[in-house]
Amino acid sequence: MTTEPMANDIGTDTGDPARERLRRWRLVLGGDQADGTGCALSGRDAAMDGTLAALYGKGDTLQTGRDRSAGLGASAPSVARWLGDIRRYFPSSVVQVMQRDAIDRLGLSSLLLEPELLAAVEADVHLVGTLLSLNQAMPETTKETARAVVRKVVEDLEKRLATRTRATLTGALDRSARISRPRHHDIDWNRTVAANLKHYLPEYGTVVPERLVGYGRAARSVKKEVVLCIDQSGSMAASVVYASVFGAVLASMRSISTRLVVFDTAVVDLTDQLDDPVDVLFGTRLGGGTDINRALAYCQSQITRPAETVVVLISDLYEGGIRDEMLKRVAAMKASGVQFVALLALSDEGAPAYDREHAAALAALGTPAFACTPDLFPEVMAAALEKRALPIPDTA
Secondary structure (H helix, E strand, C coil), X not given: XXXXXXXXXXXXXXXXHHHHHHHHHHHHHCCCHHHCCCEEECHHHHXXXXXXXXXXXXXXXXXHCCCCEXXXXXXXXXXXXXXXXXXXXXXXXXXXXXXXXXXXXXXXXXXXXXXXXXXXXCCCHHHHHHHHHCHHHCCHHHHHHHHHHHHHHHHHHHHHHHHHHHHHHHHHHHHHCEECCXXXXXXXXXXXXXXXXXXXXXXXXXXXXXXCCEECHHHHCCCEEEEEEEECCHHHHHHHHHHHHHHHHHHCCCCEEEEEEEECCCEEECHHHCCXXXXXXXXXXXXXXXXXXHHHHHHHHHCCCHHHEEEEEECCCCCCCCHHHHHHHHHHHHHCCCEEEEEEEECCCCCCCCCHHHHHHHHHCCCCEXXXXXXXXXXXXXXXHHCCCCCCXXXX
């Protein structure tokens, strides 16, 4: 004989594994009649369920109060309360995902123009991208709050990325200056011994160096040049944020001369703002068209020492300009000695959408195009500075 299960009132985790599984499934499934758990929530769990329902359910709970309906509506006070609730109930990483879903699913971008609401949002790279896309429509009362939000994200990224980037690139610059036929007083004996350990002669107790490693005096003084050429079309928002931070880090290194160029159908050189990446970001204009050829033409005109220059194009390659001219410029720069790097994205967002035909054309020129995470970017730049093979991810 079977009976219908009775609804269990499940609140905060009691330590019972079976009840905890039902609790989690109930929160995931949303409590509709078909959820299959037969469980009810109370207390903190019921409040958590309400915040989830407001975003992922149906209807308009916050405006109508209907049971198990959902929605944030267009009410700034309702949204502000909801933002406070999700920060109370969920960890920061989950909050950022829910905020992003709220902006994308419910069209809440316009509400971010209100300073009180903006101040309540958990700041991350994606929020910065949204704010930059709204920059032109942003009222003056909101701009200072927006800059504070962007600055917090930028400072957090700099703390995470700067030390490793400087250390990696300083090592690469040292290695790129190394020469194989140094004068006696320019020999680096530590590296020479390490490079010749396989030639150790046990009977003599010594290493016979077949290859000397050292630093040439002239080589040490050569300053590398890096040109970051960034597509600011709407799909590249996260890449623009990360590239601006890396640009500021590179500009702080005396051994590298850094230029930062952003483009849509127009080209803007933001090099003179590199001391403050927040100024760089607010100098961009996300969402325009794309003219890669025009941007590369400008970058090419700024190169004075091709053999010491690395050009990094960050773009999804959806070219609105002259395709053949774009490819000719890449080929000409490479022929002159420029190290050319093509990144489809500089972000943690996974595989991006991109123009596969243009990517294949660049690969045919010896420039594979691939997506790059911020953590990998220092290694990519180090390889480019040393003129060795790039560490292309397996997913490229």
